[in-house]
Amino acid sequence: MRARGGHRIKAKLTALAAALTLTACGQAPAPEETAPAAAPQAGFPVTIENCGRQLTFDRPPAKVVTGYHPSLETLLALGLGDRIAGRTNFSESAFLPGQQEQYDKIPEISDTIMLPQKEIMLSQGADFVLDNAMASFDAAGGYATVEELNAAGTPVYILGGWCSPEEVLEFTIDDTFDDLRNLGKIFGVSDRAEALVGELQGRLDDVKKRVEGRTPVKVLATDGGKGPVNAYGGSGITHQMITLAGGVNVLADVKGDYTEVSVEKISASQPEALLVSDYATLRGEDMPTSPAKAAEAFAIARNSPAAKDHRYLAVPVAAQHPGYRNILAVTDLARFLHPDAFTP
Incomplete structure (x- = not known):
């Protein structure tokens, strides 16, 4: 995902229009002004590896689409609900406490747990897609592929390393912690992600202590x-x-x-x-x-x-x-x- 230069073009056109106005009034044209480049955000660019691909972000995603519900739950747990512009339907399990209210406020772009078909998906103009399986990116099913979305400026991240049938079998709980840290970096909320990792690790440590022996x-x-x-x-x-x-x-x-x-x-x-x-x-x-x-x-x-x-x-x-x-x-x-x- 790369920063676009539309604001620079608009600034140049505005400066040119001002120069033409001054010329028409018999005055010397003012020198063209160039809009200053946007200051880079601290911690960016960020490069993350996922499914054997390098994903580079120059700024945090602001228009996100989520696939199967655990991907939405994970972003909500990180306090990123305001970045989610579209979601799939969820009717398989009870909601986690406090999350249904947030779910209801997010536009539904698919009435199934799968992402919408190719044309609808590409029309979302999303700058990030989060899912936990490759099924929603299968061209044979009419879906936009990972490559097509990436070309459209919509990088795809797959949770849990579920990038292939073999990798599904290799999953470990540590993969979830890695995902939380990666998402923290991608969205510029690493402190928040580390706090959540610490809380969840504490839960696992408590269980281990209780069942040990x-x-x-x-x-x-x-x-x-x-x-x-x-x-x-x-x-x-x-x-x-x-x-x-x-x-x-x-x-x-x-x-x-x-x-x-x-x-x-x-x-x-x-x-x-x-x-x-x-x-x-x-x-x-x-x-x-x-x-x-x-x-x-x-x-x-x-x-x-x-x-x-x-x-x-x-x-x-x-x-x-x-x-x-x-x-x-x-x-x-x-x-x-x-x-x-x-x-x-």
Whole structure:
């Protein structure tokens, strides 16, 4: 993103018009004045690497478009709601405290969780796009590509390093901290970003202290299905959250993040607790409720401790994507898995 020179051209035209007026009055033309260059903002330019690309910013973005909701949540957490000019629709999970009011004030440019189609997206005139997946930049789906947006002066940043299927599996919580620091630099609010990182790291440290020395709880994380089952293997965000919260993923030996797992594997997994991806307001034949998905898993693993105790927690699906909410969710998971660790 580079500063444009429109104000300089306007200043030159104004000076030229003044000179012509003076000439018409029989006076000598005044010398042309050149508008002084805008003073560079402290800390800029900034260059950030993302998805193997170098993004350079000469000034903080002022007209931002956000994709899937965790990207919006992250900017709001950094106090940057006034920079967001357009957002996608969010109806999958409950809002974080105090954020729905801000969400409602931002123009909706897509009625799905995806960015709008190419023509609409390019017409936004945004100077920054924040998302947490590459799906909204697929030309085959009719979307503006990262390259097309960059050529239009709209650089794209992908949260969590989710730049390819392989990199989705390599995600660590540290990637979220890196994102917060990078966004702090991009928007010129590094102090604010460091304060948020410190707060979130403090939450993780508190959880670690509370669950340390306790026997890890065997956890099955599922998104439903009677066979095969949509579940979470030994890589990615959900696996990390389970581990940090004092659990052990019973599907840790399954390659992948969100993947299909056989009924036989689920039946033999013997979980002590169940995590169920929750889509809150989305319901229907294709999107069963969290209790319904839990019942499916309990029926398959019917002899497991989790089924006998009917022990499950609905996890907002937004927390299972890159963004600062996944760090907040670790505390909720730890309270569920080790309630005694959080009693006074």
